[in-house]
Amino acid sequence: MSGKTPGRPKFSGSPRGTGEAKPGPGGHVTDWQKPLLKKARWRWWEFVLWAGAFALPLVTPSHSLMINEIAIVALFAMSLDLILGYTGIVSLGHAAFFGFGAYAAALFAKLVMPDPTVGLAVAIVLCALLGAVASITILRGTDLTRLMVTLGTALLLLELANKLDWLTGGADGLQGVVMGPVLGLFEFDLFGRTAAWYSLTVVLVLFLLMRRLVQSPFGATLKAIRDNRLRAMAIGVPVAARMVTVYTIAAAVAGAAGALLAQTTGFASLDVLAFDRSADVLLMLVIGGVGWLYGGVAGAIVFRLLQDWLSAVTPQYWMFWIGLILVLLVLVGRDRLLRPRTWFGRKPA
């Protein structure tokens, strides 16, 4: 006898029933997962954004260097977002990892081998190690303590890079870094098109990983730690372990950004570790919006364009405008910046 096998009762109603939540067997979506999955879904404009980014070096080859730079700082800002926006760790010294990655990649290319991908991997691993070590310092204390130790770590590395001039070139910067072709195929050209595509590819890959990370249950626990550490601890989130992990990952990503910069410019100097860089990336992230990976991207673009425009108007006093923007930003309220409707009228109670 052929036909349907009897037995299983049919579900009434829609397959993803609105009734009681079922602990669906593998692959089935339960009710409480829906809003989370909806948040994680890809939007159309994300594809447009990335496709546009990859197309740009073709459309305007003369801006390739700028695109390369924006991609790199966007990655750097996203890595800061992991610890600041998602976990709530205030850091004033994130440039420590950026600079360490830059020096690691540049030195690796100079002393060991010029292949960029291997150099990138080495820099990422080294930065992750540094991040894991440095994460011990941020576990205890208040915001002020964390501010101080992150700032201190960056200054420490800056001082080291300055003093170890036989290795890093000191204040003159590390020169004479010659990079090999990417994957042995694509030479870095003068206009920076290869550089732009190389950076964009690395940024995209790391972005996908980070996107997956922050939307996973792991990411949810990070947000729990940010919102209320005590409660997170009470519901069984291993707070210290989570903080160490995310700090390590953020350090690795920041190191990747630094390595990209060093590889595409063939140069590493003390300013990759400077305080200004930490402050700039913080500002970028804040302009774009924290707790949102695209905040880093948006912030990097806006920041770079602002910098171009303001430096053209008043070359020396860029710092003044940056300060003014920061002050206004905070006075208006960071969360209201992206919603212009709320600029006027009363504050919500």
Next chain:
Amino acid sequence: MLTILFDGIAYGMLLFVLAVGLAVTLGLMNFINLAHGAFAMAGGYITVFAMQKAGLPFLACLPLAFVGVALIGALLERTLYRPMYGKPHLDQVLFSIGLAFMAVAGLDYFVGSSQQNIQLPEWLRGRTEIGDGALLLGMGHYRLFIIAVCAVLTVVLQFILARTRFGSRLRAAVDDPRVASGLGINVNVVFLLTFAVGSGLAGLGGALGAEILGLDPTFPLKYMIYFLIVVSVGGTSSITGPLLAALLLGIADVAGKYYIPKMGAFTVYLLMILILMWRPQGLFTRKGAR
């Protein structure tokens, strides 16, 4: 040897006067003010201008720097800082860094980026030496003057905080602003005065330190880390903590630069990180402080 110790103490005392205002805003009002160095710089520049343009004597400039910067501080507190008290620390950091950046670039625009010098009066320029050999103690008169001024200030501050009516009002306002205002204390005025005095002290420190630390528009960023070290290592629950931390930092910095000049500021940063890992609330703090 003793000379280094002496210089370190003078340096530490100077740092203490510069940073004590920060300790007050941070510890008492729980506000992270990275623009504190800008107030110190303002004091330094007021002194320079008063001496060069108006021809005032150095001693008359010091109170002027204090009062001038205190007024600026009061004005800024009333207009800009007050809305920041309740905000998250990230907002405070961004806001005060922004202010510091504006101060740096603004001064650069109006005054120029060159280093400013202060002409010390004759009686402060000399140097007295006692003893000889390893125990030689050379005391620059100006450093002696700084130590004396700072010591007097410390005693006065401690007295005001611990013994006067204003001090107890301040402590009450800090512990619980709502209850304090319920008891008839005008919390806003107390905070305003405290902030103004804190800034004024920074201005005084800037005026005193212009000779030793150097004075140019990047001052707020260059010494920000030192002020923060004093406050975070010293703890913010009293003023003896920052005092001891400032002395420690001053001596360590001067001795470090003298004995191991290759290491530069490396030792100071490393020490700070280690101390903060060991005692995140600062070295000299009572348990239970915030």
